[in-house]
Amino acid sequence: xxxxxxxxxxxxxxxxxxxxxxxxxxxxxxxxxxxxxxxxxxxxxxxxxxxxxxxxxxxxxxxxxxxxxxxxxxxxxxxxxxxxxxxxxxxxxxxxxxxxxxxxxxxxxxxxxxxxxxxxxxxxxxxxxxxxxxxxxxxxxxxxxxxxxxxxxxxxxxxxxxxxxxxxxxxxxxxxxxxxxxxxxxxxxxxxxxxxxxxxxxxxxxxxxxxxxxxxxxxxxxxxxxxxxxxxxxxxxxxxxxxxxxxxxxxxxxxxxxxxxxxxxxxxxxxxxxxxxxxxxxxxxxxxxxxxxxxxxxxxxxxxxxxxxxxxxxxxxxxx
Amino acid sequence: xxxxxxxxxxxxxxxxxxxxxxxxxxxxxxxxxxxxxxxxxxxxxxxxxxxxxxxxxxxxxxxxxxxxxxxxxxxxxxxxxxxxxxxxxxxxxxxxxxxxxxxxxxxxxxxxxxxxxxxxxxxxxxxxxxxxxxxxxxxxxxxxxxxxxxxxxxxxxxxxxxxxxxxxxxxxxxxxxxxxxxxxxxxxxxxxxxxxxxxxxxxxxxxxxxxxxxxxxxxxxxxxxxxxxxxxxxxxxxxxxxxxxxxxxxxxxxxxxxxxxxxxxxxxxxxxxxxxxxxxxxxxxxxxxxxx
Numbered sequence: 001x002x003x004x005x006x007x008x009x010x011x012x013x014x015x016x017x018x019x020x021x022x023x024x025x026x027x028x029x030x031x032x033x034x035x036x037x038x039x040x041x042x043x044x045x046x047x048x049x050x051x052x053x054x055x056x057x058x059x060x061x062x063x064x065x066x067x068x069x070x071x072x073x074x075x076x077x078x079x080x081x082x083x084x085x086x087x088x089x090x091x092x093x094x095x096x097x098x099x100x101x102x103x104x105x106x107x108x109x110x111x112x113x114x115x116x117x118x119x120x121x122x123x124x125x126x127x128x129x130x131x132x133x134x135x136x137x138x139x140x141x142x143x144x145x146x147x148x149x150x151x152x153x154x155x156x157x158x159x160x161x162x163x164x165x166x167x168x169x170x171x172x173x174x175x176x177x178x179x180x181x182x183x184x185x186x187x188x189x190x191x192x193x194x195x196x197x198x199x200x201x202x203x204x205x206x207x208x209x210x211x212x213x214x215x216x217x218x219x220x221x222x223x224x225x226x227x228x229x230x231x232x233x234x235x236x237x238x239x240x241x242x243x244x245x246x247x248x249x250x251x252x253x254x255x256x257x258x259x260x261x262x263x264x265x266x267x268x269x270x271x272x273x274x275x276x277x278x279x280x281x282x283x284x285x286x287x288x289x290x291x292x293x294x295x296x297x298x299x300x301x302x303x304x305x306x307x308x309x310x311x312x313x314x315x316x317x318x319x320x
Numbered sequence: 321x322x323x324x325x326x327x328x329x330x331x332x333x334x335x336x337x338x339x340x341x342x343x344x345x346x347x348x349x350x351x352x353x354x355x356x357x358x359x360x361x362x363x364x365x366x367x368x369x370x371x372x373x374x375x376x377x378x379x380x381x382x383x384x385x386x387x388x389x390x391x392x393x394x395x396x397x398x399x400x401x402x403x404x405x406x407x408x409x410x411x412x413x414x415x416x417x418x419x420x421x422x423x424x425x426x427x428x429x430x431x432x433x434x435x436x437x438x439x440x441x442x443x444x445x446x447x448x449x450x451x452x453x454x455x456x457x458x459x460x461x462x463x464x465x466x467x468x469x470x471x472x473x474x475x476x477x478x479x480x481x482x483x484x485x486x487x488x489x490x491x492x493x494x495x496x497x498x499x500x501x502x503x504x505x506x507x508x509x510x511x512x513x514x515x516x517x518x519x520x521x522x523x524x525x526x527x528x529x530x531x532x533x534x535x536x537x538x539x540x541x542x543x544x545x546x547x548x549x550x551x552x553x554x555x556x557x558x559x560x561x562x563x564x565x566x567x568x569x570x571x572x573x574x575x576x577x578x579x580x581x582x583x584x585x586x587x588x589x590x591x592x593x594x595x596x597x598x599x600x601x602x603x604x605x606x607x608x609x610x611x612x
Contacts, residue, residue: 058416060360105600111415112358116550117599120592123544127589240543244423251420282431282439289427296421297409 016262017169024161037161039269040168041226042249046261047175048218049246054179054256055211056191057106061118062219063242064102064125069095069220070227070237071129071137074145077228084148084228085163092220099216103209119243126238142234145227164225171218176258178214187211219246248288252295254302263303325458330576336464336533338572339471340366343526344549345556345564346475347519353495353559354515357407358415360422362523363546364429367539369395369524370531371437374444383447384532385466391528392521399520400513408512426543433539443536463533474525475565478518491515495559544588551595570594 020040024033049062073091077084102121106114129137137143148163149156178184186207189197194204227233246261253264268288275284299305348362372391377384406425410417448466452459482488494501494511502508526545531537552571556563571591578590 053416058419060419105596109599112360112419112550113554113599115360115419116547116554117592117596119547120551120589120595124589124592124596127585131583131585244426247420247423248427255416282434285427285431286435289424289431292424292427293406293421296417296424297406300413300417 012259020165024158030157033157033161035269035273037157037164037229038226039265040161040164041222041229042245042269043262043265044168044171044225045219045222046246046249046253046265047172047258048215048222050250050256050261051175051178051218052211052215053250054184054191055187055208056110057114057208057211058111058247059118059215059243060115060247061120061122061243062215062246063238063240064118064122065095065099065216065219066223066226066242067122067129067235067237068098068125068216068223070145070223070233072220073224074143074227074233075136077146078143084146084224088167088221088224088228091224092217095220095223096213096217099212100209102216103212106212107205107208119240122238122240122243126235129235129238137235140235142232142236145231145233147231148225148228160229164229167221167225171221172258172262175218179258183207183210248292250302251292252303254304257302257304259304260302267303326580329458330580331573332460332464333576334573335569336467336572337575338569339467340526340530340545341549341552341571342565342568343471343474343522343529344545345552345568346478346561347522348546348549349553349559349561349564350478350491350515350522351519352553354491355407355411355512357411358418358422358550359407359425359519360419360546360550361425361429361542362519362549363542363544364426364433365395365399365520365523365542366527366530366545367433367537367542368398368429369527370537370541371433371527371539372524373528373531374442374537375437377444384444384528385470388470388525388528391524395520395524396517399517402520403513403516407516408509411512430539430542437539439539441536441538443534444531446532446534449534467529467533470525470529474522478522479561487514548588548591551591554595555598 020036023036045062045066048065049059052059052062069088069091071091072094073084073087076082076090077087080087102118106117109117130139148160153159179187186197186202189200189202190204190207198204223237227237249264249268250261251264252268253262254260271291272284272288275287280287295302299309344362344366348359351362352358369391372394373384373387376382376387376390402425406421407418410421446463448462451462453462453465454460482492490501490506491511491514493504493506494508495515498508501511530541548571549568552567553560553564555570556565556567571594574590574594575587579587582590
């Protein structure tokens, strides 16, 4: 049977969703369930970063939005007693608002100027969290965050997993819709050539701010989900590590594609956990670093592009 | 009213911290000038330089200030390898790729160092610890004086190398116009490797000075100084070495001032606040002419 490209994609999506749905039943292992939940959250986070990169803006400080969403959601939930299921989206709105403010300072900047400002911004937010805001945020010690579901409910981990899965799928559909719409086209136009984009009536400032807001919103959702899943938050959440992870995932999977962040996150998580089982600690990072550099040099479009590259290589070999 | 002596002390602390930033920023500037590449992993070379210094110091007990030459030599080699294997293949592709590649390098170097030397905070004692030189109303540690002199000497040597030697002239030609340099027969790829190596050697010198002055270090120490060095060259203008020196001093002093007046946690944040304000007002940096 010969499948066309679209059919491949469709079957791929159906298979992925099916695996995600039945995965918790494949093993009764709670560690695995927890891992899958965190992986889904990473997928949202990486997709959020990818959306911003889609408009040509590579951020190195996305942990800021991740953390702001988490802190805002936690504080709202603690102060008002509303269920985290609602505060997640309120907290993310705060992250989106801050995202617009950062976007405003970045609209005239490009490439690594932008990377620098976003990187610095994450550090500034961390500093503010542990200095001026200590009375509310608890400083370096952090604060307890309400769980998504009370641990008293039987099988709460399973319900939590499916909640996260639904939010992940919704986020990805939203991103797909944005990429297909006029907004996505405008992002692409700005990324490829800002001058021409402006000549054809696309206002770069507005669309850049929009990209920042949407990306920050999704990153905020991811952050809030993670914190309500774990149940505790500290300023470490603004760390450099968390800013680099989404970048690594996306570059691995394929920059600027919808599937890239998903593929990258899944593959890297498997590699990461596999290396952990092999008993490696620091060496894991070294291996991921080497793989990352190899992907950048030899597969500039990421793992998503691997089938095409293999096909090309196979055809070339047949000809020879 | 703030005591004049304290201001003077902040000033000297700032100049001392500035020396390390100046060395880092000058190296980055040199690399950027010749290759038009940014390397966010530059701080990792500082860290490697620091660990090489410590290892040799612990093994042989040499005066650590003499080891600076060895660590610089070692880093020229490491830098050349990194340039050849990692940056050369992506030269001319998307600018974002350099940032992503740097992230890979950061993972490799930080955790490679943690594998070899462990990831605890360490420090060594300078042979001149406790010796001070009286300057006005307070005593300046001798180490600070040596560091300022060594930094100045390295910068003068770099200046002479760039202005007076044939290789230095070729390097400057490459940085002014790559195609033009190729046309007159300069091996620009050799210039790439050389400038990357020298840039890394300057970072190694900064690392050596960092540890011998008794500051603590661990494998993750490099990222923040490297990003600050970037902030400095953005501030001072891309490719401008005098700009890097002025920017480095401004940052060193501002940081120590902030740490004194606002509290230690603001030390890192203040540099980025300065950077953001400067970039909002002038997107090309204080002395930069055109955006890159």
